[in-house]
Amino acid sequence: MTRPDEAAQLSQQDMAAILAVTRGLAAPFELHAMLAEVTAAACAVLRAERSSVWLHDAASDEMVLEISSDIAQVRVPLGSGLVGACARERRPINVPDCYADARFDPSVDRRSGFRTRCSLTLPLIDHRAQFIGVMQVLNKAGGVFDRGDEALAEALAAQCGVALSRVRMTAALIEAEKVQRELELARELQQSSLPATLPVVAGYDMHATFLPAALTGGDTYDLALTEQGLWVVIGDATGHGIAPALSVERMHAMLRMALALGTDLETTFRRVNDQLAATLPAGHFVTAFIGLLDPAAHRLRFISGGQSPILHWHAADRRCSLHKAGSFPMGAMPIVALRPAVTIDFAPGDVLALLTDGVYEQENGRAEQFGLARVEAVLGQHADTPAADLAGAFLSALRTFADSQLQEDDVTMVLLKRR
Amino acid sequence: MDMATRDLESDVRCIALTGRLDAPGADHIDTAFTAAAVASGGAVLVDLSGVSFIASMGIRLLIAGARGLHAKGGQMVLFGAQPLVYTVLDQAALDQIIPLAGTQQEALERLAA
Numbered sequence: 001m002t003r004p005d006e007a008a009q010l011s012q013q014d015m016a017a018i019l020a021v022t023r024g025l026a027a028p029f030e031l032h033a034m035l036a037e038v039t040a041a042a043c044a045v046l047r048a049e050r051s052s053v054w055l056h057d058a059a060s061d062e063m064v065l066e067i068s069s070d071i072a073q074v075r076v077p078l079g080s081g082l083v084g085a086c087a088r089e090r091r092p093i094n095v096p097d098c099y100a101d102a103r104f105d106p107s108v109d110r111r112s113g114f115r116t117r118c119s120l121t122l123p124l125i126d127h128r129a130q131f132i133g134v135m136q137v138l139n140k141a142g143g144v145f146d147r148g149d150e151a152l153a154e155a156l157a158a159q160c161g162v163a164l165s166r167v168r169m170t171a172a173l174i175e176a177e178k179v180q181r182e183l184e185l186a187r188e189l190q191q192s193s194l195p196a197t198l199p200v201v202a203g204y205d206m207h208a209t210f211l212p213a214a215l216t217g218g219d220t221y222d223l224a225l226t227e228q229g230l231w232v233v234i235g236d237a238t239g240h241g242i243a244p245a246l247s248v249e250r251m252h253a254m255l256r257m258a259l260a261l262g263t264d265l266e267t268t269f270r271r272v273n274d275q276l277a278a279t280l281p282a283g284h285f286v287t288a289f290i291g292l293l294d295p296a297a298h299r300l301r302f303i304s305g306g307q308s309p310i311l312h313w314h315a316a317d318r319r320c321s322l323h324k325a326g327s328f329p330m331g332a333m334p335i336v337a338l339r340p341a342v343t344i345d346f347a348p349g350d351v352l353a354l355l356t357d358g359v360y361e362q363e364n365g366r367a368e369q370f371g372l373a374r375v376e377a378v379l380g381q382h383a384d385t386p387a388a389d390l391a392g393a394f395l396s397a398l399r400t401f402a403d404s405q406l407q408e409d410d411v412t413m414v415l416l417k418r419r
Numbered sequence: 420m421d422m423a424t425r426d427l428e429s430d431v432r433c434i435a436l437t438g439r440l441d442a443p444g445a446d447h448i449d450t451a452f453t454a455a456a457v458a459s460g461g462a463v464l465v466d467l468s469g470v471s472f473i474a475s476m477g478i479r480l481l482i483a484g485a486r487g488l489h490a491k492g493g494q495m496v497l498f499g500a501q502p503l504v505y506t507v508l509d510q511a512a513l514d515q516i517i518p519l520a521g522t523q524q525e526a527l528e529r530l531a532a
Contacts, residue, residue, distance in 0.1 A: 238479040282490075283453075283483035287475070287511070306478070308510035325512040332482050332516055333489075357475045361441075369474075408442070 048137035081105030126165030186245035207387035217410030218244020235288035276331030315349025358409035420444030437469030440477030468499030
């Protein structure tokens, strides 16, 4: 801040100029507009040929020249040149003859073709006394910068420091808001593709659970009754942010189209896989289980693309059998040779349990995962209860296990039980 | 999660992974692994003997690397997976995209086949 004795040195005209700049600095909310305002104000108030603002990049501990009419972006280490020296010492540096000063770095002149004669370099400090950058003015019209210019420049720098800090904070807020909106959009997209109600199939009890993670995830499920039987689908797309939501949405649309066309299980799986392989961005795919239940024959045929394990609870002898994926994750590449579908015969009380990674890979405070053994233990204890209660038992066990650990992935469960 | 790259004889690159290939582990080496695998454009062996655990994001990393390499005409073979890791890869049918060999020698033989 300007000290009273320095403020006293400012003329009425100077004070008016500073006030005009302050009003100008209150308006912009965008960094480059603000920097343009600051540098123009510095040139005008200090009658300098040129001015620049260097911002401190805390991550690399470099000074970055963000705006200058003739040079794109320049980065210098914190201690280098007059800018670096000012950043290090956090005090104004007034140099009447730059080429005679050992701290001066002439390489910027060489790049721009400008000839620096004299300079005044000041630290920019915000209202929390945080160092945010350096303001530099070059070549005072008709002479060198004097003590009066220093006082004026310090008053200007104090205003600029606060204004720049405000713009940076606003930018960070806007960025956070953008990320939040993107996540909300991804969630809406994901939720919109889930069935609003589950079909009713005589002799079967089914329940689906979808608990989206706070930050990222790309789970989906579907239960749809067509002339061919009950389609049972669960999927998990890889990736962060909105990308997995877009992947599962795409898979869902392709799947619904295939079901509407009445294609069989193998053709549906192959078509959806190959279309995903052709349209998903590199490195994106969906692990998915696609099954078709014949409720009259109590027979389920399925193909799993990377989705595993698939749990079949046998009520009669109270044991669980595991099936692994028959194909690679959907969309990873076109199918060359599709392995035959797997068949499960449902006896009374049998349960098909499809759970995504969010269940198996939920961690507790000791970096242990919930894992298959705990999933099987819950089935062993609660498989006799209705599907909705079994789902509740899974969630309860998962919450107890996780304790206060964050849910990092979507938790999705599809439970199908023969009455 | 650590990663070490060495070039074996006859233009075969070997990438050895060590540690937990879970979400943080995969994130940690993501760019470096993909770059090392895809940039070779030829044959890449991935030594999994030092990987104690693999989760879905680890599988994603391997598939992304293999796909990128395949697009450039190269080939990837995995070898040396510990039983726990092998089970996860086998369950997810990963061997249909990336061959899984027992030893480095077997991996080299898969390349030649």
